[in-house]
Amino acid sequence: xxxxxxxxxxxxxxxxxxxxxxxxxxxxxxxxxxxxxxxxxxxxxxxxxxxxxxxxxxxxxxxxxxxxxxxxxxxxxxxxxxxxxxxxxxxxxxxxxxxxxxxxxxxxxxxxxxxxxxxxxxxxxxxxxxxxxxxxxxxxxxxxxxxxxxxxxxxxxxxxxxxxxxxxxxxxxxxxxxxxxxxxxxxxxxxxxxxxxxxxxxxxxxxxxxxxxxx
Amino acid sequence: xxxxxxxxxxxxxxxxxxxxxxxxxxxxxxxxxxxxxxxxxxxxxxxxxxxxxxxxxxxxxxxxxxxxxxxxxxxxxxxxxxxxxxxxxxxxxxxxxxxxxxxxxxxxxxxxxxxxxxxxxxxxxxxxxxxxxxxxxxxxxxxxxxxxxxxxxxxxxxxxxxxxxxxxxxxxxxxxxxxxxxxxxxxxxxxxxxxxxxxxxxxxxxxxxxxxxxx
Amino acid sequence: xxxxxxxxxxxxxxxxxxxxxxxxxxxxxxxxxxxxxxxxxxxxxxxxxxxxxxxxxxxxxxxxxxxxxxxxxxxxxxxxxxxxxxxxxxxxxxxxxxxxxxxxxxxxxxxxxxxxxxxxxxxxxxxxxxxxxxxxxxxxxxxxxxxxxxxxxxxxxxxxxxxxxxxxxxxxxxxxxxxxxxxxxxxxxxxxxxxxxxxxxxxxxxxxxxxxxxx
Amino acid sequence: xxxxxxxxxxxxxxxxxxxxxxxxxxxxxxxxxxxxxxxxxxxxxxxxxxxxxxxxxxxxxxxxxxxxxxxxxxxxxxxxxxxxxxxxxxxxxxxxxxxxxxxxxxxxxxxxxxxxxxxxxxxxxxxxxxxxxxxxxxxxxxxxxxxxxxxxxxxxxxxxxxxxxxxxxxxxxxxxxxxxxxxxxxxxxxxxxxxxxxxxxxxxxxxxxxxxxxx
DNA sequence: AATGAATGAGCCTTCATTCAT
DNA sequence: GATGAATGAAGGCTCATTCAT
Numbered sequence: 046x047x048x049x050x051x052x053x054x055x056x057x058x059x060x061x062x063x064x065x066x067x068x069x070x071x072x073x074x075x076x077x078x079x080x081x082x083x084x085x086x087x088x089x090x091x092x093x094x095x096x097x098x099x100x101x102x103x104x105x106x107x108x109x110x111x112x113x114x115x116x117x118x119x120x121x122x123x124x125x126x127x128x129x130x131x132x133x134x135x136x137x138x139x140x141x142x143x144x145x146x147x148x149x150x151x152x153x154x155x156x157x158x159x160x161x162x163x164x165x166x167x168x169x170x171x172x173x174x175x176x177x178x179x180x181x182x183x184x185x186x187x188x189x190x191x192x193x194x195x196x197x198x199x200x201x202x203x204x205x206x207x208x209x210x211x212x213x214x215x216x217x218x219x220x221x222x223x224x225x226x227x228x229x230x231x232x233x234x235x236x237x238x239x240x241x242x243x244x245x246x247x248x249x250x251x252x253x254x255x256x257x258x259x260x
Numbered sequence: 261x262x263x264x265x266x267x268x269x270x271x272x273x274x275x276x277x278x279x280x281x282x283x284x285x286x287x288x289x290x291x292x293x294x295x296x297x298x299x300x301x302x303x304x305x306x307x308x309x310x311x312x313x314x315x316x317x318x319x320x321x322x323x324x325x326x327x328x329x330x331x332x333x334x335x336x337x338x339x340x341x342x343x344x345x346x347x348x349x350x351x352x353x354x355x356x357x358x359x360x361x362x363x364x365x366x367x368x369x370x371x372x373x374x375x376x377x378x379x380x381x382x383x384x385x386x387x388x389x390x391x392x393x394x395x396x397x398x399x400x401x402x403x404x405x406x407x408x409x410x411x412x413x414x415x416x417x418x419x420x421x422x423x424x425x426x427x428x429x430x431x432x433x434x435x436x437x438x439x440x441x442x443x444x445x446x447x448x449x450x451x452x453x454x455x456x457x458x459x460x461x462x463x464x465x466x467x468x469x470x471x472x473x474x475x
Numbered sequence: 476x477x478x479x480x481x482x483x484x485x486x487x488x489x490x491x492x493x494x495x496x497x498x499x500x501x502x503x504x505x506x507x508x509x510x511x512x513x514x515x516x517x518x519x520x521x522x523x524x525x526x527x528x529x530x531x532x533x534x535x536x537x538x539x540x541x542x543x544x545x546x547x548x549x550x551x552x553x554x555x556x557x558x559x560x561x562x563x564x565x566x567x568x569x570x571x572x573x574x575x576x577x578x579x580x581x582x583x584x585x586x587x588x589x590x591x592x593x594x595x596x597x598x599x600x601x602x603x604x605x606x607x608x609x610x611x612x613x614x615x616x617x618x619x620x621x622x623x624x625x626x627x628x629x630x631x632x633x634x635x636x637x638x639x640x641x642x643x644x645x646x647x648x649x650x651x652x653x654x655x656x657x658x659x660x661x662x663x664x665x666x667x668x669x670x671x672x673x674x675x676x677x678x679x680x681x682x683x684x685x686x687x688x689x690x
Numbered sequence: 691x692x693x694x695x696x697x698x699x700x701x702x703x704x705x706x707x708x709x710x711x712x713x714x715x716x717x718x719x720x721x722x723x724x725x726x727x728x729x730x731x732x733x734x735x736x737x738x739x740x741x742x743x744x745x746x747x748x749x750x751x752x753x754x755x756x757x758x759x760x761x762x763x764x765x766x767x768x769x770x771x772x773x774x775x776x777x778x779x780x781x782x783x784x785x786x787x788x789x790x791x792x793x794x795x796x797x798x799x800x801x802x803x804x805x806x807x808x809x810x811x812x813x814x815x816x817x818x819x820x821x822x823x824x825x826x827x828x829x830x831x832x833x834x835x836x837x838x839x840x841x842x843x844x845x846x847x848x849x850x851x852x853x854x855x856x857x858x859x860x861x862x863x864x865x866x867x868x869x870x871x872x873x874x875x876x877x878x879x880x881x882x883x884x885x886x887x888x889x890x891x892x893x894x895x896x897x898x899x900x901x902x903x904x905x
Numbered sequence: 906a907a908t909g910a911a912t913g914a915g916c917c918t919t920c921a922t923t924c925a926t
Numbered sequence: 927g928a929t930g931a932a933t934g935a936a937g938g939c940t941c942a943t944t945c946a947t
Contacts, residue, residue, distance in 0.1 A: 072910075091391065093308040097938060107912045112939065114910090175451075176306070176391065217454050218445065218461065222468055225444035229436040236390075239432045246433065253437055253472050287927090312921060322929045323922085333921065502931075521821065523738040527917060537933045542918070544931090605881075606736070606821065647884050648875065648891065652898055655871035660863065666820075669862045676863065683867055687898050717906090742942060752908045753943085759906095763942065908947085916940080923933080 076114050078104045080128070083121045088167040092122045092176045123183040129168040130187065134194045136161050141198065147205035151258060152251040154198075155227050159247035162231050170235045211258050222257040226250050291329050293319045295343070298336045303382040307337045307391045338398040344383045345402065349409045351376050356413065362420035366473060367466040369413075370442050374462035377446050385450050426473050437472040441465050506544050508534045510558070513551045518597040522552045522606045553613040559598040560617065564624045566591050571628065577635035581688060582681040584628075585657050589677035592661050600665045641688050652687040656680050721759050723749045725773070728766045733812040737767045737821045768828040774813040775832065779839045781806050786843065792850035796903060797896035799843075800872050804892035807876050815880050856903050868899040 082104035086095040097118050101108055115121045140157045144150040162169040179187065202219070205211045214222075227250040233239035243250075297319035301310040312333050316323055330336050355372045359365040377384040394402065417434065420426045429437075442465040448454040458465075512534035516525040527548050531538055545551045570587045574580040592599040609617065632649070635641045644652075657680040663669035673680075727749035731740040742763050746756055760766045785802045789795040807814040824832065847864070850856045859867075872895040878884035888895075 075910090091308075093306070096936080098936090108914095108939080109912050109941080110910070113912095118938070174390075214464065215456075215461070217448070217456070218441075218464060221441040221444040221448070221465075225442070226433075226436040226440035226472070229440035229443055230433065233432070233436070241430075241432070246430070249429065249433060250436075257441070257468050257472060290927095311919080313919095323931095324924085324929050325927075327922070328927065505931090521738070523736070526915080528915090538918080539920080539934065540932050543933095548917070604820075644894065645886075645891070647878070647886070648871075648894060651871040651874040651878070651895075655874035656863075656866040656902070657870070659870035659873055660866040663862070663866070671860075671862065676860070679859065679863060680866075683902050687871070687902060720906095741940080743940095753910095754908050754945085755906075757943070910944105910946090912942105912944080914941100917938100919937080920935095921933105923931105925931090926929085 072114070075106060075110065079106055079111055079114065079121065080125055082106075084125055084167055084171060087122060087125065087174075088170045091174060092119070092178075119178055119180070122177045123180060125168075126172065126177045126179075127183065127186055127190070129165075129172050130190060132165070132168070133158075133161055133172070134190060138194060138197055141201055147202070147210045148255050148259070150201060150205075151211075151223060151255045154223055155251040155254045156247050158224060159227055159231075159243040159250065163242040163244035166235070169231065173232060173235060209260055212260055214258075219258065223254040226253055287329070290321060290325065294321055294326055294329065294336065295340055297321075299340055299382055299386060302337060302340065302389075303385045306389060307334070307393075334393060334395070337392045338395060340383075341387065341392045341394075342398065342401055342405070344380075344387050346405060347380075347383070348373075348376055348387070349405060353409060353412055356416055362417070362425045363470050363474070365416060365420070366426075366438060366470045369438055370466040370469045371462050373439060374442055374446075374458040374465065378457040378459035381450070384446065388447060388450060424475055427475055429473075434473065438469040441468055502544070505536060505540065509536055509541055509544065509551065510555055512536075514555055514597055514601060517552060517555065517604075518600045521604060522549070522608075549608055549610070552607045553610060555598075556602065556607045556609075557613065557616055557620070559595075559602050560620060562595075562598070563588075563591055563602070564620060568624060568627055571631055577632070577640045578685050578689070580631060580635070581641075581653060581685045584653055585681040585684045586677050588654060589657055589661075589673040589680065593672040593674035596665070599661065603662060603665060639690055642690055644688075649688065653684040656683055717759070720751060720755065724751055724756055724759065724766065725770055727751075729770055729812055729816060732767060732770065732819075733815045736819060737764070737823075764823060764825070767822045768824060770813075771817065771822045771824075772828065772831055772835065774810075774817050776835060777810075777813070778803075778806055778817070779835060783839060783842055786846055792847070792855045793900050793904070795846060795850070796856075796868060796900045799868055800896040800899045801892050803869060804872055804876075804888040804895065808887040808889035811880070814876065818877060818880060854905055857905055859903075864903065867902040871895050871898055 079100065083095070083100050085103060086099045089095075090099075095118075097108065097111065100106075100118075100121070101111055104111070111121075115124070137154055137157045140153045141150055144153050177183075199216070202211060206213055227243060227247070230239060230246065230250065231243045234241070234243055294315060298310070298315050300318060301314045304310075305314075310333075312323065312326065315321075315333075315336070316326055319326070330339070352369055352372045355368045356365055359368050392398075414431070414434075417426060421428055442458060442462070445454060445461065445465065446458045449456070449458055509530065513525070513530050515533060516529045519525075520529075525548075527538065527541065530536075530548075530551070531541055534541070541551075545554070567584055567587045570583045571580055574583050607613075629646070632641060636643055657673060657677070660669060660676065660680065661673045664671070664673055724745060728740070728745050730748060731744045734740075735744075740763075742753065742756065745751075745763075745766070746753055749756070760769070782799055782802045785798045786795050789798050822828075844861070844864075847856060851858055872888060872892070875884060875891065875895065876888045879886070879888055
């Protein structure tokens with residue numbers, strides 16, 4: 046909600062509820078305990094199939110306390126979703142910004158995605174499942190995040206497209222061409238249909254990505 | 261959604277409930293009315309968020325009648341899922357089998373996927389959402405279907421890999437490389453984030469697919 | 476909802492749910508069991524303080540069954556309210572219409588009110604408490620009932636006012652002057668602050684009513 | 691609602707919580723802020739439908755603080771009820787005591803009621819709604835107040851009854867006959883069914899009251 | 906005195922499924 | 927085969943009240 050976007054680990058949107066002073070610490074701890082428990086449940090069974098009682102049980106928190114910190118079950122899912130998306134995005138963008146050529150840039154997107162997903166399997170599964178029903182506020186926040194991300198990535202690539210080092214194709218199709226294969230593989234891995242972690246195959250998919258968009 | 265399954269290679273799970281004789285026809289009609297209604301609901305709101313009452317209302321069928329023809333709400337979802345998957349698979353395989361070169365074969369997979377998905381948006385959304393909780397019986401049936409499909413496709417491709425016309429990479433990675441981009445694009449289209457139908461961009465993705473696996 | 480207004484004992488509004496044929500009877504029985512139980516609870520504790528469980532317990536009906544026949548707890552209260560009001564109104568009006576002089580008419584309103592209230596203490600308490608939150612549909616129905624009642628009563632009285640046998644005062648004030656005392660006494664009786672039943676004092680209040688509006 | 695209780699003849703129930711010394715003033719201010727906020731809420735939605743959070747929000751007081759000053763939500767309602775009743779009663783009694791004839795006395799009761807109710811609409815609505823569940827202590831206090839009031843009023847009237855200037859009827863029926871019409875009209879005004887304020891029609895109802903009990 | 910986090914019982918309602926007719 | 931009434935276990939959420947700070 047504020048300006049800082051990258052590397053942030055704190056939940057977005059919820060920041061309004063943060064309090065300064067002595068109890069802020071234990072408050073944040075409880076919030077995180079709830080988010081952690083919810084992630085585990087959501088990843089395992091989906092948001093709808095997870096009951097609030099499942100979360101309170103796992104987080105060891107009372108119903109009332111949970112609702113003191115979150116608006117609703119779906120509010121937890123939204124906070125988690127935005128937190129995860131922010132993490133994934135900022136990881137990719139941060140790495141991209143340290144690259145100095147079209148090829149390393151394109152490959153870095155895939156490499157970072159593969160690594161993050163392999164290291165955060167639960168969160169990846171949760172984000173991939175896409176069963177969060179977004180409220181208007183959350184939708185706005187996501188749009189803001191996506192906008193920033195897409196704009197930053199496109200600005201980075203645009204110069205190489207302009208130089209003729211990358212193909213000139215519809216804007217809509219870069220992401221599918223670059224990320225589609227690793228994402229599809231990841232989906233199979235998450236569902237148990239593929240054995241090796243995405244990280245183990247990252248070089249192959251990174252090469253394919255570059256191959257798909259280079260001139 | 262109403263086009264009859266073509267080239268179905270195996271009876272559906274639910275076929276055990278089919279009855280021979282004079283009433284079979286009206287029975288089948290009612291079954292299909294339920295399946296059609298369920299697809300609309302599932303595609304619009306997801307399986308969990310659809311109530312049996314939603315389906316009976318839309319299908320104009322009584323509760324008792326519905327349960328006379330299906331085991332459970334999830335049973336309907338399974339039947340629908342298997343029906344859709346079979347349709348999609350057999351379409352792809354049928355087209356592939358009519359191809360006479362590695363390049364046309366690989367491209368045909370993408371082309372057929374793009375066309376089917378664009379022509380069966382509701383079913384595509386339902387299959388993509390992946391919110392069907394599979395019973396053991398259904399899981400088995402799906403495995404059988406997948407196995408046949410994968411085996412058939414691989415047999416087709418294997419000869420070209422052997423001839424050195426296609427890259428030799430881990431078996432797990434062919435599908436992601438070939439279908440990943442079009443699937444990723446389709447997901448964006450289904451969610452409203454991309455405007456043009458997959459069919460409109462099929463050539464681009466077909467070329468990319470061949471490019472990704474050719475030697 | 477239909478034309479018949481007087482002496483009707485059937486719940487209004489709910490009539491849309493009535494079914495002809497063999498099961499209609501047991502359906503109506505269950506509906507009435509729920510209404511009776513609800514009346515007892517509402518009269519004793521108020522609508523808000525009565526839980527749906529209180530009603531199901533007393534009516535010996537399952538939760539689901541209750542909700543199969545009524546929209547909500549408040550829907551029960553509305554049905555009951557309209558039923559009671561209809562009974563009260565039609566009793567008063569029916570008796571009034573059999574009177575042949577201003578004096579007997581005015582007195583009959585009070586007498587009938589006193590008798591009905593004494594004979595239907597629970598319903599009277601429920602109606603008097605006024606804690607039913609009316610939906611738009613119910614509000615409309617009540618308006619319709621009130622309109623019919625007020626119009627009919629005023630038409631009856633108007634001729635005597637015109638003849639100079641009754642005072643000519645603001646239309647708003649006839650009901651308070653005629654019914655106010657007996658209603659106030661009834662409220663005290665219902666709350667336990669007065670011992671004798673309204674019926675026991677009806678003559679006194681009937682005389683006072685006539686005295687208050689005669690010329 | 692904010693006019694201080696005049697001629698209060700006994701301390702309120704809640705007075706036990708009053709503290710002497712330097713903070714008494716700010717304490718009383720906070721108490722009153724809570725009572726004012728509660729009255730607004732109770733009048734608008736009823737006691738049951740008002741949550742403690744509604745009150746703390748409107749009064750700008752913390753939960754803990756509220757519970758430091760009141761026993762419970764219902765305790766607030768009781769305090770408010772007794773405060774309002776005391777105000778209404780003492781107004782009526784005070785005015786009655788300044789009258790020097792049966793006629794002016796009876797009329798003054800109605801006139802004062804009409805004026806007070808019109809000037810204190812929120813409190814009148816709250817008292818009229820009668821949704822305060824009284825604790826034993828509060829019930830006792832109310833009985834005491836009522837007793838004093840009734841006794842004082844009866845003593846005043848008794849002499850005129852004895853002199854034959856007022857009718858001799860059951861003790862229970864004086865109040866309904868005198869106050870019933872104006873109360874019934876007030877109820878209609880509070881519910882929006884009557885337009886003119888009770889104060890606007892006070893003379894009519896005062897005359898009727900005297901007419902109802904004079905010899 | 907003041908604060909607001911924490912508690913957990915209880916509320917209304919939904920819903921998949923069964924079963925008598 | 928068809929119907930829809932009946933069931934009761936959950937589910938998400940609210941709320942009065944307590945208590946540590």
